[in-house]
Amino acid sequence: MPSALASFEIVIGTLLVIAVVVLAATFLRRRYIAHGLPLTLCGLRPTETDRWHLGLIRFGEHALEWYTLGGVSLRPKHRWQRQSLLLTAPRRLPRAEAIAVLPDAYRVVCTDRAKTFELALQGPAYTALRSWQEAAPPGYNVNVA
Template sequence: MPSVLVSTEIAIGTLLVLAVVVLATTYLRRRYIAKGLPLTLCGLRCTQTDRWRLGLIRFGDNALEWHTLGGVSVRPRHRWLRQRLILDAPELLVGRDSIPLLPDASRVPCTDGDNDFELALQGPAYTALRSWQEAAPPGYNVNVA
């Protein structure tokens, strides 16, 4: 009987250590990705037929970077240069298109010169993105519709 008790304690201890490691890794990854720059939750859809993928966007000095929400990679999955990024007017997500983790989010059609994609952002995050886009340093060829 004691061997069953010890095995159970080892299993529970292992699960607790694993949970702490996952939480610590997630926290440290998010801190490393932010690097003191604004970071917010958003959805990304590369085509109209794709599903929304949740991730984090970071407003860098010269580029907007999108990181996956999960995983251990600290490299951005997508990177769009500020001077090539064109933002269209936002449209509120309704019905099947809405994202449960982003209530009252808006779909923002974007173009990177070569690629079309959509971002799903809540009101304050959209305002931050628009402000970041419009606040480009002088001399940049910034396009804001």
């Protein structure tokens, strides 16, 4: 019969192994999602809700892809084609809506066909998004307001 100390050591060891596995999975998922493309932290809010959802946004070759921050899925939860994405002017996020991990974020209202949503991005990430949108290949019908 194992002693209480041995049981305690087994529990602590198991928790440490689980923590290492979760951290490694998170790191590997982020590396896989990035695939060498720009990836940044972003908030997403559909217009019908008041809640921001944190995630990772990737500027792909032809589409903007949004991945949930947690989880194990390697597929984007949302995907918006560059040629159908309309961005409005950014507005600083009010303090009442502030997101702790995105200090001084900007809110950008976006429209993709008939769907409207908002993105919360920090200054450099917003600049990257605007540059990505404006740098569309020739022949794309890009709408930048």
